[in-house]
Amino acid sequence: MDQEANSPELNDRELLRYSRQILLPQIDIAGQQRLLASHVLLFGVGGIGSPAAMYLASSGVGKLTLVDPDSVDASNLQRQIIFRSDDVGEEKVTAANRTLASLNAQTSVHTIHAALSGERLRQEIAKADLVLDATDNFAARFAINEACVETGTPLVVGAAIRFEGQVMVFPMHRQSACYRCLYPDLGDLEESCTQTGILGSVAGLIGCLQATEAIKLLLDTGQSLANRMLLVDALNMEWRCVTINKDSQCPTCANPDRTG
C-alpha cells in the first residue's frame, strides 16, 4: 500500500466525497489516504464481482484491476448490476470500466479480458495489495489461491448459488489456512449457477461482504474473517461461521519454505 510513500493530502473535493467514511474513527483521513493508495485485483466481474467492484471504487480504492474473459450476456443482467441492457455482447471488463468511471473517476481501472494462468497470473497478483476472487469455478479458484500463497497476497473469496453464499478471508500469513486447505480432494466439486440458478440479491450480498472485508484488510482494522468461513442461507436468513483449520498436508500451503 505504500501509504507512507504515497499519501498526498486530501483536497476539499475528496474530503467532501469521502466525508461519511472519514467520520469513522477506524478510517479517518489516514485510512482514506491508504485506500486511495491501494491496488485491488478482482477476478470475475459477475454477480458477486459487480457490487464488490462498485463499492471498492465508490469508497475510493485508488486502483482496481478487473480480470474476466467473458462478454456480457442477457442472462447476466438479473444479477450483474455493473452492466446495463445496452452492454450485452460487450467485453465485461470494458463495460464494467465504463460504469466504474462514471461512479468514481478517481479510481484508476485496469482491465484484462482474459483468464490468467501460470506466470502471468502470479505476476498480476504480485502487483496487487489484495485479491478478490469472485470467479465461478474451482479450477480458477485453486490457481488464484496458489498464486496468492506464493506471493503472500491476502485473498478474499466469495461464492454464491441458489439462495446461499459464503465468504472466506485468507491473509496468507505463515500460520493462516488457504482455500485449498478446505478441499484437499478435488472430487466432484463443480456446481455452477448456470445449471442451478441464483437469486441476484444473494450474489450482491456476498459481493458487499467481500468488499467490506477487503476494505478492513486494506486498513488493518477490525476483526476479519481470517481462518473462518461465513455461510449465509438467505432463504431462511441464517448466518453462521465455521473455523477453517490450516491443513498441515495441504498441497498448496504446507510447504514450510514459502515466504510470507
Ligand SMILES: [Zn+2]
Ligand atoms: Zn492450504
